[in-house]
Each structure stands twice: as structure tokens, then as C-alpha cells.
Amino acid sequence: MELLVNIDHIATLRNARGEGVPDPVEAARICEDNGAAGIVFHLREDRRHIRDHDVYALREHIRGTVDFEMAATDEMLGICEKIRPHICTLVPESRQELTTEGGLNMRMIFEDYRSRVIPRLLDTGTIISLFVDPNPDDIQRCRELGVQAIELHTGMYANARKASVVEHELERLREAAELAHSLGLIVNAGHGLNFTNTTPFIRAVPHLADISIGHALVTHAVFHGLATSVRTMADIISKG
Numbered sequence: 001m002e003l004l005v006n007i008d009h010i011a012t013l014r015n016a017r018g019e020g021v022p023d024p025v026e027a028a029r030i031c032e033d034n035g036a037a038g039i040v041f042h043l044r045e046d047r048r049h050i051r052d053h054d055v056y057a058l059r060e061h062i063r064g065t066v067d068f069e070m071a072a073t074d075e076m077l078g079i080c081e082k083i084r085p086h087i088c089t090l091v092p093e094s095r096q097e098l099t100t101e102g103g104l105n106m107r108m109i110f111e112d113y114r115s116r117v118i119p120r121l122l123d124t125g126t127i128i129s130l131f132v133d134p135n136p137d138d139i140q141r142c143r144e145l146g147v148q149a150i151e152l153h154t155g156m157y158a159n160a161r162k163a164s165v166v167e168h169e170l171e172r173l174r175e176a177a178e179l180a181h182s183l184g185l186i187v188n189a190g191h192g193l194n195f196t197n198t199t200p201f202i203r204a205v206p207h208l209a210d211i212s213i214g215h216a217l218v219t220h221a222v223f224h225g226l227a228t229s230v231r232t233m234a235d236i237i238s239k240g
């Protein structure tokens with residue numbers, strides 16, 4: 001199980017003043033030097049954090065896993081074909097949302113993905129990962145589409161406050177991971193994971209490959225420094 005750091009919010013901070021700092025490429029280097037197995041970045045349609053030039057610079061400089069998160073628009077598919085990331089994580093995207101709000105609506109997107117999206121991405125040689133809620137029907141549909149990986153949406157678990165709801169969400173995630181693994185899918189996970197909820201999550205859910213964490217790490221880094229924050233989280237993940 002490995003930590004991938006989502007560095008979108010380094011770019012958010014950089015864009016706040018329109019200057020070149022903090023530089024996402026420098027952030028990626030620090031993350032990789034301190035235990036991250038790779039880097040995730042999401043190029044949104046509105047370019048609110050990561051910008052096009054970041055995508056090309058990050059692709060050139062990241063030494064480990066490059067996980068390019070994107071919506072399945074023709075424009076993003078074209079960029080993915082150019083940069084050929086190790087993993088392409090497909091997410092739903094709406095303009096008004098503050099962050100990705102849920103997994104893909106697999107029933108709704110199935111035919112479009114089958115005919116337009118997946119064939120183009122398979123040609124790039126990237127591992128295609130679909131961001132899904134921990135729901136058995138959705139996972140079956142991922143298998144039917146012929147993708148190699150899923151990323152389980154952990155947001156409901158991360159936002160749960162009542163112990164019974166936390167347990168229920170962990171159970172859903174555990175069952176979803178078991179099913180995906182039994183279907184031959186790589187199981188990644190992310191969204192809302194932090195310094196408190198990551199350990200119970202990785203102890204409860206089997207077969208996890210990559211864990212993608214962004215906001216909690218970048219906010220922790222404001223007080224503790226990015227190197228310390230990433231090293232601490234990489235330790236949490238390796239100890240399990």
C-alpha cells in the first residue's frame with residue numbers, strides 16, 4: 001500500500017497571488033523525497049488550481065507514479081493522450097462544487113465511457129481508474145468496462161461523525177474492496193482521509209494499493225512543513 005499525494009492545493013495557494021510560488025513541481029519533489037510513491041493532480045475544466053503548464057512540468061519531473069485526475073471530456077482525453085500518465089483517474093466534475101462530491105454515476109456514464117472514453121484511454125497504455133462509491137453494482141460496471149482499477153470514494157466515511165455510521169461506511173468500503181479484488185481490479189482509495197481517520201480505514205479495508213491524500217496533507221504542512229507532513233503520513237500508511 002502506498003501514498004500518492006494530491007498537490008492541487010499547492011497550486012491553489014500559488015494562484016491566490018498569481019505568482020510562481022509555491023511551485024507544484026517543487027512540492028512534488030519534496031513529497032517524493034519524503035515517502036510519497038507518486039503524485040496526483042487534477043486538471044479541472046475551470047483550471048482553478050492545476051494549470052496546463054503544471055501538467056506538462058509535473059509529467060516531466062515526477063519520478064514515481066503520475067496519477068492524472070480528470071473529467072472525461074474530449075479536451076482532457078487529448079491531454080491524457082499527450083502526457084501518458086501511469087494512472088488516469090476519471091472523476092465526475094461539476095462547476096459549482098468545491099471538491100469532487102461523489103463517485104461516478106456508473107449507470108449514467110456507462111455507454112459513453114464504453115464507446116468513447118475507454119477505447120481512447122486504452123490506446124495510451126495508462127492504467128484507467130474509475131472513482132466510484134463503494135457500491136457493488138458500480139464495481140461490476142467497472143469490470144464490464146474493462147478498466148484495470150477503481151478508486152473507492154472514502155468521503156462518506158471521512159465525513160461520518162456517529163460511530164455507527166463510521167462502522168457502516170467502513171463495512172461498505174471493505175465489501176467493495178473485496179468484490180473489486182475478486183474481479184481482478186486494482187483497489188485505490190481517497191477523499192477526505194487525514195491524520196486521524198486513515199489508520200482505522202486501512203486496518204478495516206483489504207487489498208488497498210494506492211491511497212490518495214491531498215487537503216489534509218497540505219493544510220497540516222502549513223504548520224509542520226510539507227516534508228514532515230508527508231513523512232508522517234507515509235509512516236502511518238506503511239505501519240497500517
Ligand code: PXP
Nearest residue numbers: 100131190191192212213214215
Ligand atoms: N481522490 C479523488 C478522486 C479526488 O477527487 C480527491 C480530491 O481532489 C482526492 C482523492 C483527495 O481528496 P482530499 O483532498 O480530500 O485528500
